[in-house]
Amino acid sequence: MNEIIHTLRLEWKLIWSRRSVVFYLLTCFLAFAGTTLLMEQVVVGAEKGWVADVQRNLWLRNWILPLGYVWMGVQSFVEDKEQGFVAESIVRGTPRSTILISKMGSLLGVSILSLLLCIVPMIFYPSSGQQIDTLVGLPLTLLSDIVLIGWVALFGLSKRSTNGVLLRMLLLIGFDFSCRMMLWIGPNLFSSPLLEWLSENIPLLLPSTAFNCWMFWEEAWQIETLAVTVLYAIVVWGTVHLNWKKTIF
Amino acid sequence: MASDIYLTVSIDAKYDTKSIVKCEGLTFPIGSVVGILGRNGAGKTTLLKCISGLFPIQGIEWSTPYKIASLIETPRFRLDWTGRQHLLHQRELHKTDHGLVKEVINTVGLSSFIDLKVTTYSLGQKQRLGIARALVGDPDCILLDEPTNGLDPQGIVDIRELITRLHDQKKNIILSSHLLGEIQECCTHLVVLHEHRIQFSGPIEQYFQTGILIQATNPEQLETWLLSQQWNFKVHSKGFLVQEQHSTEKINTLCFEDNIVLTHLEQYEGSIEEHFVEETGNE
Numbered sequence: 001m002n003e004i005i006h007t008l009r010l011e012w013k014l015i016w017s018r019r020s021v022v023f024y025l026l027t028c029f030l031a032f033a034g035t036t037l038l039m040e041q042v043v044v045g046a047e048k049g050w051v052a053d054v055q056r057n058l059w060l061r062n063w064i065l066p067l068g069y070v071w072m073g074v075q076s077f078v079e080d081k082e083q084g085f086v087a088e089s090i091v092r093g094t095p096r097s098t099i100l101i102s103k104m105g106s107l108l109g110v111s112i113l114s115l116l117l118c119i120v121p122m123i124f125y126p127s128s129g130q131q132i133d134t135l136v137g138l139p140l141t142l143l144s145d146i147v148l149i150g151w152v153a154l155f156g157l158s159k160r161s162t163n164g165v166l167l168r169m170l171l172l173i174g175f176d177f178s179c180r181m182m183l184w185i186g187p188n189l190f191s192s193p194l195l196e197w198l199s200e201n202i203p204l205l206l207p208s209t210a211f212n213c214w215m216f217w218e219e220a221w222q223i224e225t226l227a228v229t230v231l232y233a234i235v236v237w238g239t240v241h242l243n244w245k246k247t248i249f
Numbered sequence: 250m251a252s253d254i255y256l257t258v259s260i261d262a263k264y265d266t267k268s269i270v271k272c273e274g275l276t277f278p279i280g281s282v283v284g285i286l287g288r289n290g291a292g293k294t295t296l297l298k299c300i301s302g303l304f305p306i307q308g309i310e311w312s313t314p315y316k317i318a319s320l321i322e323t324p325r326f327r328l329d330w331t332g333r334q335h336l337l338h339q340r341e342l343h344k345t346d347h348g349l350v351k352e353v354i355n356t357v358g359l360s361s362f363i364d365l366k367v368t369t370y371s372l373g374q375k376q377r378l379g380i381a382r383a384l385v386g387d388p389d390c391i392l393l394d395e396p397t398n399g400l401d402p403q404g405i406v407d408i409r410e411l412i413t414r415l416h417d418q419k420k421n422i423i424l425s426s427h428l429l430g431e432i433q434e435c436c437t438h439l440v441v442l443h444e445h446r447i448q449f450s451g452p453i454e455q456y457f458q459t460g461i462l463i464q465a466t467n468p469e470q471l472e473t474w475l476l477s478q479q480w481n482f483k484v485h486s487k488g489f490l491v492q493e494q495h496s497t498e499k500i501n502t503l504c505f506e507d508n509i510v511l512t513h514l515e516q517y518e519g520s521i522e523e524h525f526v527e528e529t530g531n532e
Contacts, residue, residue, distance in 0.1 A: 014338075083325050084325035087303055091318060093302070096305070248303060249303045
């Protein structure tokens with residue numbers, strides 16, 4: 001346990017030694033605070049209160065800011081490997097699984113901080129409404145961040161350069177987006193029961209479902225979405241764990 | 250396991266299904282500077298990676314829990330960090346004393362540029378920083394992969410002196426190189442890898458071909474005469490290498506008595522280079 005804490009502390013320091021984390025969190029804070037103030041004070045007719053604010057900010061966070069989070073994942077999994085930090089830990093005798101856990105843990109720490117920044121700007125605005133739904137959105141966002149970083153870690157195992165991993169991430173999202181588009185358009189162009197069935201069921205299984213609804217936020221509240229996200233988390237991290245143990249650094 | 254052995258290696262490292270290093274019961278004695286020699290692709294780096302744990306494989310047995318450090322392939326750093334930041338991070342990783350960082354900076358000769366960003370470092374300076382980073386963990390055994398690669402002549406001499414100093418400090422060193430002179434000057438023991446297998450391992454002197462090198466005006470006559478004497482000898486590029494406990498004077502006298510005119514007669518010490526090329530070069 002001490003070994004995990006020691007490694008986690010070092011990983012946390014490594015993440016904070018990069019400017020990108022400060023930039024990411026600052027962007028989160030300014031974006032959330034700005035949106036909150038805008039909606040509460042300026043935009044007439046906007047839904048008011050912290051529930052609405054949190055939901056808006058989560059939406060903003062899950063649409064735009066994951067790109068920054070992906071970049072931090074790439075730095076942690078690929079740059080650390082390129083710059084010899086992972087090799088140093090392995091040679092020292094730190095178990096590989098401990099290194100992996102500490103990387104995941106430290107990135108999750110950043111994710112939690114960014115979520116707190118979602119909430120902080122609007123604590124002064126009282127609200128009523130579907131508070132439970134809003135609160136459920138927070139752990140779901142964390143879970144999706146785990147999946148997102150899992151993909152980065154997976155690509156980082158086979159690709160040595162940061163550009164290679166980023167390109168793979170973009171290709172994954174592009175592939176996902178294309179599939180969704182085709183499944184959406186297909187049944188309108190050709191009348192086929194099979195196509196309709198695919199159009200109804202396949203989108204839920206695509207990777208972006210687990211990316212905390214980058215594309216379909218409203219589905220995040222459904223139990224199927226949660227199940228698919230959990231499944232992706234298990235499969236992606238399970239694969240990363242198995243390959244991490246076998247990787248030649 | 251003998252008490253003077255600190256590491257035993259018995260591995261069959263494979264990449265997919267292809268064997269890339271195979272060795273059985275290779276041992277590393279305490280207090281030695283072991284040179285791993287081999288042609289490109291022989292498996293030197295892979296062997297070091299196996300020993301350091303970077304290539305995950307079974308069959309590496311340390312006689313006692315050893316602290317190891319390594320500098321494998323090109324040293325890699327965060328370019329926006331200074332040398333000191335790297336060493337402090339390493340100190341924290343290994344939980345060693347702060348004083349050790351200062352000591353290592355002096356040992357490796359980094360003082361004048363330790364607070365500069367790594368992006369301004371030359372290859373030689375990066376190599377030194379890599380070694381310093383390895384030393385901050387206060388290791389018992391240091392693995393160095395081609396430590397003089399890309400260095401200028403002065404850099405090579407400096408690294409060689411540093412290795413000697415570390416050996417004096419009772420550190421075990423395992424270094425790989427394809428520079429034969431470097432191995433001959435620095436190492437006490439040798440491992441020769443050829444086509445992913447161990448071809449030789451032992452004290453470096455045992456690898457040399459020693460004996461008396463002779464050549465005559467009529468080589469065929471000399472060879473027939475050597476066979477008739479029932480002596481151990483080898484055909485050498487410069488003549489015949491006689492591996493018997495005879496003095497040069499005695500051989501000269503015997504040849505003279507049997508009407509063999511020698512054109513060359515010398516006590517031959519040999520070199521790693523000659524032996525290595527002879528053993529591995531013609532395949």
